[in-house]
Amino acid sequence: MxxxxxxxxxxxxxxxxxxxxxxxxxxxxxxxxxxxxxxxxxxxxxxxTPQPVVEAAMKALQDPSNHGYPPFEGTANFRRAITTWYKRRYGVMLDPDSEALPLLGSKEGLSHLAIAYINPGDVVLVPSPAYPAHFRGPVIAGGQVHSLILKEENDWLIDLTTIPDEVARKAKILYFNYPSNPTAATAPREFFEEIVAFARKYEILLVHDLCYAELAFDGYQPTSLLEIPGAKDIGVEFHTLSKTYNMAGWRVGFVVGNRHVIQGLRTLKTNLDYGIFAALQTAAETALQLPDxxxxxxxxxxxxxxxxxxxxxxxxxxxxxxxxxxxxxxxxxxxxxxxxxxxxxxxxxxxxxxxxxxxxxxxxxxxxxxxxxxxxxxxxxxxxxxxxxxxxxxxxxxxxxxxxxx
Missing domain, CATH: 3.90.1150.10 (Aspartate Aminotransferase, domain 1)
Incomplete structure (x- = not known):
């Protein structure tokens, strides 16, 4: 048949x-x-994966209290580890109860954020080239992707001046990613200040993917979006433990930033999944606490x-x-x-x-x-x-x- x-x-x-x-x-x-x-x-x-992380997971596996459903918003200990790590790494203060949300890897969160916030026909600004989840998530959600063409002669940086005013006024979300996958481009702090001012002017939600911030060389220290004054009012930032801690298969990431946006993503996720296995969250806490x-x-x-x-x-x-x-x-x-x-x-x-x-x-x-x-x-x-x-x-x-x- x-x-x-x-x-x-x-x-x-x-x-x-x-x-x-x-x-x-x-x-x-x-x-x-x-x-x-x-x-x-x-x-x-x-x-x-670092041995202390593996050992923490093995110990957590033996604890029956970890065998049930985890809290939808993640364990309190892991959320505190996330915000403590952000304070140590970037000097950014975050509320672990409302401004941090564990994810089943950053790819899941980036895509689900699109579903949570994009209606069919909404304009979404996405660089090209970009990590596929940045444009595939909006497409799945029914968004109208407006590609921001990046060029080698501009060091693969977004040129905000090329975005037509009528497009910027319609845009709902802007995804971006520095240090960049795939181009490996980096952006100076001044760029982050400019993009925050741009987003505030046009009332656009900024979604920054900071998955490669710890893989920096030769004394370079990447900028977190949330370091910029006013960024938390209009933005969120995604992170993963996959790259820095060799935990790609563990599927652990998180998003931090604007509490209202995070609550919207949490609401969607409560209808789709039960969060990260609690034993893995314990292991992730250990990873974030590893010495430099x-x-x-x-x-x-x-x-x-x-x-x-x-x-x-x-x-x-x-x-x-x-x-x-x-x-x-x-x-x-x-x-x-x-x-x-x-x-x-x-x-x-x-x-x-x-x-x-x-x-x-x-x-x-x-x-x-x-x-x-x-x-x-x-x-x-x-x-x-x-x-x-x-x-x-x-x-x-x-x-x-x-x-x-x-």
Missing amino acids: SLDWIKPADRIQQLPPYVFARLDELKAKAREQGIDLIDLGMGNPDGA IYLHEVQQRYRTRRDFLIEGFGKLGWDIPKTKATMYLWMKCPVGMGSTDFALNLLQQTGVVVTPGNAFGVAGEGYVRISLIADCDRLGEALRRIEKAGIRYQPEVVGAGSELGV
Whole structure:
């Protein structure tokens, strides 16, 4: 019997194919063919979760009081750990009872915030390129996404002056993310001051994704939106334990900021889930209380890999700026080759997996994102394979024929 009459809702059919899912299919086929993949695609940190965090989880598992439903708003201890961490890290005072909400990872919270606050037809400002949840959540909610095209010559910063006044007056929410996934761009404090003033002028809710703030290098300290005077009146900020503490599979994140917005998200979530397993919240408390030496070790790991790859790709013709934060490099495709074709070419010829930039929006075309999720031995092997395959970057010469570089 045909089931063609059972169709997904329009909101699902409107979503473009999820590139990461397609990459997983291609990687599975490559492994079936016996190819030794070096997967630098997804931002999935390598290495183990810190041992104190694991031990805290094991101990919490033995406590029967953790085996029931957790509080919808998260445990009081975890919420206090979140606000204490924010005070220590950014000097921001938050009320643990109303201005902090644990999440099943930041991706869940970012998407559900869209459902909680966006009505069909509402205008939502989203940079391009951007983390997919920033535009897919609004699309699922029925919002009208207005893309803010980011450009390399502007250091991948949002140019607020390019937003038409009539668009700004209609806009309800602006999603943004610095340090940025995928471009690894950072924003100065002055930018945050400008975007807060812009949002207050046009009465726009700011949603800042600060998931990579702790992966900062060379003395750089990212800015929290909530450090800016008046930001808490019109904004919230999302965080995750996935990257800093190697807890991607644990699915623990949180949102802080405006109490009314957080209450709206909490109300939605009470109808969708029962929150994070209490034992995991205990483990997350431990993570947020780890001494800074652990953070320094993580930063050193990614800084070393960053320098190694930038130097290696430099020998193959690429000029990649030295990033100040995140676990990514944002690299141009060879002249004349699109993001998807270049990523597929790398996979098929070398077994090296990267993410095509168009997965992050139209303005990501022409780039690929490389995740620093392998040690230098494997990164060196990736570079050797690319060099052996004859893949290089050759800058376009005006008046000359274009070269694919492959």
